[in-house]
Amino acid sequence: MAQDIKPDGVMVIGGAGQAGSDIAKLLAAKGETVSVMVRANSDRKRLEGVNVSVLTGDALVAADVDAAVMKARPRAVNNALSRPRDAWGFWANTQINITAAAKKAGVKELIYLSSVGVGDSAGAYTPEARERTKVVHAERLIAEENIKASGLAYVIIRIGSVNWYGKPATGKASLTEDRTVLGVIQYIDLAQLTVDCIGNPTYANKTWASVDPTVKRP
Numbered sequence: 740m741a742q743d744i745k746p747d748g749v750m751v752i753g754g755a756g757q758a759g760s761d762i763a764k765l766l767a768a769k770g771e772t773v774s775v776m777v778r779a780n781s782d783r784k785r786l787e788g789v790n791v792s793v794l795t796g797d798a799l800v801a802a803d804v805d806a807a808v809m810k811a812r813p814r815a816v817n818n819a820l821s822r823p824r825d826a827w828g829f830w831a832n833t834q835i836n837i838t839a840a841a842k843k844a845g846v847k848e849l850i851y852l853s854s855v856g857v858g859d860s861a862g863a864y865t866p867e868a869r870e871r872t873k874v875v876h877a878e879r880l881i882a883e884e885n886i887k888a889s890g891l892a893y894v895i896i897r898i899g900s901v902n903w904y905g906k907p908a909t910g911k912a913s914l915t916e917d918r919t920v921l922g923v924i925q926y927i928d929l930a931q932l933t934v935d936c937i938g939n940p941t942y943a944n945k946t947w948a949s950v951d952p953t954v955k956r957p
């Protein structure tokens with residue numbers, strides 16, 4: 740129940756999604772106090788049997804995010820949201836809401852799942868792909884800059900492509916600061932990298948890209 744959440748845990752916003760649910764599972768398996776924010780009508784089947792506190796809210800509504808983060812009072816918040824098709828403004832507005840809520844609730848760290856192609860990694864995309872994604876990536880850049888300006892510790896993980904929900908981990912994924920890579924990774928390995936970053940000074944206050952040399956683009 741939400742009222743039983745102990746402070747100092749980790750909150751996953753979008754925790755019913757593919758990446759978010761794997762992150763929540765790995766955190767819970769580590770013994771962390773885990774809360775997730777999901778929409779009232781989100782399908783929660785990926786969270787069945789996982790020891791998490793579920794809070795409901797719409798990440799586009801600042802008051803919902805404020806209430807959820809204030810209730811959970813986590814030490815770290817992970818934005819694992821994904822944008823419904825053609826929801827323009829989604830990336831910037833949801834992170835702006837999350838950052839503001841985190842600051843109010845005394846959160847220490849923000850972990851953001853972003854995309855390769857944003858900002859100084861634009862060169863990893865072909866000119867055609869850059870053109871196709873330019874609005875989305877401009878929004879993502881606003882979100883990244885908002886996090887960096889927050890004064891909170893952060894880790895930004897840019898994803899090239901993530902696939903194969905439910906497949907076992909390869910254990911071979913890593914994070915790189917190489918801005919030219921467009922890597923592909925499995926969900927569970929992305930989740931492990933994300934969990935490993937939380938509170939880890941090696942990864943703090945930097946922007947990374949996820950890679951796994953053992954998996955191939957589908």
Ligand SMILES: NC(=O)c1ccc[n+]([C@@H]2O[C@H](COP(=O)([O-])OP(=O)(O)OC[C@H]3O[C@@H](n4cnc5c(N)ncnc54)[C@H](OP(=O)(O)O)[C@@H]3O)[C@@H](O)[C@H]2O)c1
Pocket residue numbers: 752753754755756757758759776777778780781782796797798799819820821822823852853854855898899900901902
């Ligand atoms: N797939 C790729 O190749 C790729 C490439 C680059 C980056 N990424 C990034 O990887 C991350 C994880 O993606 P994913 O595949 O795990 O996405 P996903 O399975 O679609 O999960 C996204 C979650 O976000 C939730 N959500 C959407 N709008 C919301 C709102 N307004 N309020 C609250 N929750 C909301 C969804 O809730 P509902 O269940 O209610 O819809 C869903 O549970 C995203 O940042 C994505 O952009 C993916």
